[in-house]
Amino acid sequence: MTVTRLGREIVSKSDELYRPQTPNIGIVHLGIGAFHRAHQAVYTDTYMRKSGDHNWFIAGVSLRSGTVAEQLNPQDGFYTVKVSSAQGQEQQIVQSVAKVLVAPDDPQAVLSLMASPTCHIISLTVTEKGYCHDPSTGNLNVQHPDIVYDLSNLDKPKTAIGYLVSALKTRFEAHIDAPTILCCDNLPENGNTTARLVTQFATRISDELVAWINENVAFPNTMVDRIVPATTPSDIDELADEAGYRDSAMVKTEAFTQWVIEDKFAGKRPHWEDAGATIVSNVDVFEKAKLRLLNGAHSSLAYAGFLSGYEFVSEVMEDKAFGRYLNILMCDEIAPTLTPPPGLELTSYTADLLARFTNPALFHKTYQIAMDGSQKLPQRLFHTIEDRLQNGESAECLCFAVASWLRYTMAFDAKGDAIEVQDPLADVLYDVQKRDFYDIDKLVKGYLGLSQIFPQTLSTNDVFEERVKYWLSYILANGVPTALDSLLLEVQDYSPQLKQQAVL
Incomplete structure (x- = not known):
């Protein structure tokens, strides 16, 4: 028996469909792995459902592999979050991810979205190693081969830091408002760390760019917490049996979730606190x-x-x-x-x-x-x-x-x-x-x-x-x-x- 793959038609039948055919991209997220889909994307989905403010759909970016794009794009970005607790299991279909781009396939498309005036948030979950830094000092590893490459190829970078600086350079030169860059990785003072790495890279590009970044771009510190194991083929099969559709992009997680964000933004933002996040002065x-x-x-x-x-x-x-x-x-x-x-x-x-x-x-x-x-x-x-x-x-x-x-x-x-x-x-x-x-x-x-x-x-x-x-x-x-x-x-x-x- 053929099981229909998850998509807009199934969501319209089984869930309250709120995403328009052409969603407004307000967030570009670098590193759209399982954790982001079980955490920040859920908060964003919850906020848009509750508020009716539908200006915060997410364009996910895979910096290396095309796997997530192959999972999500044929499903119009829809996916299931399956939550397991002592009380049992429940699931929801998340609508906040509009599409996924594969950076190596079309770096200009990624940079164009990141530099768009309608993109107010650039968020990241690229894991600790994705910052190409020296963990013992917290400084950029300028000898890292991908950083060396990016410094000479800013129009087609490989690293998250390279993409951030390239997009910020475009916004600076085109007089586009600065975004908030929201690091959601497990780094100490992750916003401050990201700001330091970005400016250390940008210093090698332009002093004027560094000054603009320091004055205009916001890098809030955050704390994220949710346990998200890797999804297995048997998890996908089990969901297909239970739900009657096949979801190649499903994620599983625990009931507990926490997101603490420093109240430091460059401009517009979703009111994630209405979806359960905590906004504080000191993270x-x-x-x-x-x-x-x-x-x-x-x-x-x-x-x-x-x-x-x-x-x-x-x-x-x-x-x-x-x-x-x-x-x-x-x-x-x-x-x-x-x-x-x-x-x-x-x-x-x-x-x-x-x-x-x-x-x-x-x-x-x-x-x-x-x-x-x-x-x-x-x-x-x-x-x-x-x-x-x-x-x-x-x-x-x-x-x-x-x-x-x-x-x-x-x-x-x-x-x-x-x-x-x-x-x-x-x-x-x-x-x-x-x-x-x-x-x-x-x-x-x-x-x-x-x-x-x-x-x-x-x-x-x-x-x-x-x-x-x-x-x-x-x-x-x-x-x-x-x-x-x-x-x-x-x-x-x-x-x-x-x-x-x-x-x-």
Whole structure:
């Protein structure tokens, strides 16, 4: 039996169709992956449904692959969000994405949309590595081959930063109002970081352009939070059986969602607060709590869990040793480094995170979370470790997480089978292992000497080096589960609070 593919006709029958045949594009989004479709696009859809303000349809841009365009464009941009919670599952068809462009196929079409006077928001979810920066310093990597290319080919760039500067240059020269550039990636002070990278690139183009950007373009900081596992073919088949249509662009997610945005815009914007977003004067405290507690714990769990043979996060959470480890990590090492955001109690927030991790309906793979650690760990773990060590406090569980990540980058699992390490610096990390594998002192010094990953405050810290070396050697000799048992015994000895947490 042939199942009809999702499109305008099906939406008009099963949903309240509000999108016109020729929608107004008010937002251009770079990096239209699953997260954007389950998060910002949903907020925008909700706002337009509720308000009747239909000037904020999204033109998505894929900077590399044509896969999302092949999924969405034949469906007129419509797609399903399937939400799983303890109460069951529900789904909705999102209408806010009007179309998807594939940047390498037609860069001028992308730049034209970004420079259009009707485009007021340019948003991004291109992942940490998409910013072509040095995570240890936060500065643009001007030696990155794609940045080198973009500086000489601004009319057909490859990177998000190149596209932003090229579009801003066009707007500046044509006297078109400046847009708001809305970074929605897990970077520290993501708006400020994006502004810095854009101006560092633009400095090599024109001082006048830099001055115009600094004076007119807004780069709000944001915090985004929603767990979005990768969609599988079986998810698509299951939805087809349930809904009676085939949706190649569906995404699945959890019920929880949060979006905190700094109140700093260049001009018109959707009133996302009417759709559940939070507009604040300072995002910093929200961002730190999320990056350190959720993302830091997620990464810690992913590397150690993957090396313990667990495929999904919920499976890791069923292991009592990992439950104790995460309690100690989050409550006793991470939470004390944070100032609670207004209205957020950290103990309750931590408990909610642990409950979200245990959701078995999400099938969130540890391998998916483990991607791009060299770009993620500075903001997820390293900054927390710096705070702990500077205050003379233990960071034992955090150092264990770093050691687990380094073990993961060695590209073989606990059984000795090869694994593909998806990381832009995978080859650099592997070269260190290949050179110094049989000398643990040289091995760890080699890793910590990678200045593009580790900040000097950690690479020269004797305590950090010694504890990472200790746990990496223990994991190599005994495996993660045995090393984890040893860690739990050790941390109980140096703090009565940790001892109490460890028996939970």
